[in-house]
Amino acid sequence: MAPRKLFQQELEELRQDILQMAEWIEDGYVCLFDTLAKKDQETMNRFVRHDRVIGDMQRNIESKCLSLLTRQTPVARDLRTVSAALKIVTDLERCGNHLSDMAEFFTRMGMPDLNDYSETFEKMIEKTQALMKKAVDAFVNRDMKLGEEVVNGDDVIDDCFNQIKDDLVLALKNGTIDADGCVDALMVAKYLEKIGDHAVNIGEWEMFQETGMIDEIRLL
Numbered sequence: 001m002a003p004r005k006l007f008q009q010e011l012e013e014l015r016q017d018i019l020q021m022a023e024w025i026e027d028g029y030v031c032l033f034d035t036l037a038k039k040d041q042e043t044m045n046r047f048v049r050h051d052r053v054i055g056d057m058q059r060n061i062e063s064k065c066l067s068l069l070t071r072q073t074p075v076a077r078d079l080r081t082v083s084a085a086l087k088i089v090t091d092l093e094r095c096g097n098h099l100s101d102m103a104e105f106f107t108r109m110g111m112p113d114l115n116d117y118s119e120t121f122e123k124m125i126e127k128t129q130a131l132m133k134k135a136v137d138a139f140v141n142r143d144m145k146l147g148e149e150v151v152n153g154d155d156v157i158d159d160c161f162n163q164i165k166d167d168l169v170l171a172l173k174n175g176t177i178d179a180d181g182c183v184d185a186l187m188v189a190k191y192l193e194k195i196g197d198h199a200v201n202i203g204e205w206e207m208f209q210e211t212g213m214i215d216e217i218r219l220l
Helices: 003-038 041-047 051-072 076-108 120-140 144-151 155-174 179-211
Strands: none
Touching: 003 041, 003 051, 003 076, 003 120, 041 076, 051 076, 076 120, 076 179, 120 144, 120 155, 120 179, 144 179, 155 179
16 A cells, blocks of 8 residues: 555544544543433442543554654644644543543532532533534544634533532522532532533644644644
């Protein structure tokens, strides 16, 4: 096989590996909140170790990226793709960590109904999941316009976080929830906000993949 054709095949395999890792996280996201809704403590306990598989996927993709860089010495557009992939897997891995962190909190909180803390949780969970999926689709499909939508689309998640924070403060003042529960619920909201931030990072790396620029600064 011609070197260029082999390289393009390896790039496609890299994109598929990233997609597989992202789908694993997306499935885990859905499973986490389904498990919470069912109050399935046994499954939740296993979920705490979910990030180990994600870590293995990250190391595998990073190894492939480094191999491509050393064997093929890509330039221009191809170099941006490999460089962006190295950054994106870090964001995906951290999303996996946040899922495991939330599983620990749910266990400690006694498998709560998050709506008891704030009805905005439901909206925040839905919007965060949608933004992450859109970010991954943007990178895998090299859709710069979709990447821009992701970068500009996390305001609604920030608004949800602020509303949850206000709801928790009010509930704490009224004495309807205990202080520990308030702090734990706020941490869950913070993890959701962080996942949204990682989605924005992925959207920005898609734009870098196409233009070589981040925040209007040319990197490559």
